[in-house]
Amino acid sequence: MTRTLLLVGGGHAHVAVLADWIARGVPADIRAVLLTPQPTLRYSGMVPGWIVGQHSRDEALVDLAALAQRAGIELVLDSCTGLDPDARRVRTAGGGDIAFDITSFDTGGEGRGAALLGNDPRLIDVRPIGGFVDRLAASPALAHVVVAGGGAGGVELAFAIRNRSGNTAPPKVTLVTGRDGLLPGFAPAVQRRVAAGLARQGIAVHHDDARIEGGAIMAG
Known part of the structure; x- marks a missing residue:
């Protein structure tokens, strides 16, 4: 049968x-x-x-x-x-x-950025990934990008955007990790090495939750 x-x-x-x-x-x-x-x-x-x-x-x-x-x-x-x-x-x-x-x-995730942070036309959810790529490709020049989320994906994205190809100058990047901090669940040695790498590249890190308020993204 x-x-x-x-x-x-x-x-x-x-x-x-x-x-x-x-x-x-x-x-x-x-x-x-x-x-x-x-x-x-x-x-x-x-x-x-x-x-x-x-x-x-x-x-x-x-x-x-x-x-x-x-x-x-x-x-x-x-x-x-x-x-x-x-x-x-x-x-x-x-x-x-x-x-x-x-x-x-196996349909993939849907972004919850607006529900968690608040509505803003500049907010780009990473999921679904196709929509994220389309939005990023349509933004040729980035001056300041805030990445919300201190997990492995957020860290990798912060490094990538800081070194984005096509920008005339490296954009300013701020990583807001959330209250769980940088790379929760990873070994302390890994967390220290990544923190040092972020500092070397001039990526500011805030260990607090992010929210959108008055047209600006806030930490804490």
Whole structure:
């Protein structure tokens, strides 16, 4: 009996599944379907390299359509708008209805910057990553950038923007880590080395929560 395995979203985990199927083949009793709104995935790990000019914008794209074809699975270019777990069906933005026996969701995160910090037209959420890249590409000259979040992603982004390719002068960068501080959960030695690197590059660090107030971003 053939079962339908529905992959909702073309995120990193599902790319790994496709790679495994290309190498080993899809299980004989499985009909696999990939449901994703775009035929490509922008690999977030390469975005800092694009910012500093190490590679082009399109080099960070993963061709999901080509991977699905090589894996021998069905590709549906649409978005999931609803899930009925009892009936085992998903609804799509285009009005479609896909039945499944097993499903996996890997749709990526949505930014919550406005909800956490406050509304401001200058606020750019990192997620979804495609929207972030589009907004940053449309901002040719940056004078001062505040990065909110002291985790590994925020730190990497702060370094990348400080060294952004195409800026006539390095932009001023401020990193507001949040009250958990710089790189929470990392070893103290790593935190010290990163703090020293930020200081060498002139990136100001504030160990407090960020908020937008009166048209300005505030720490504390």
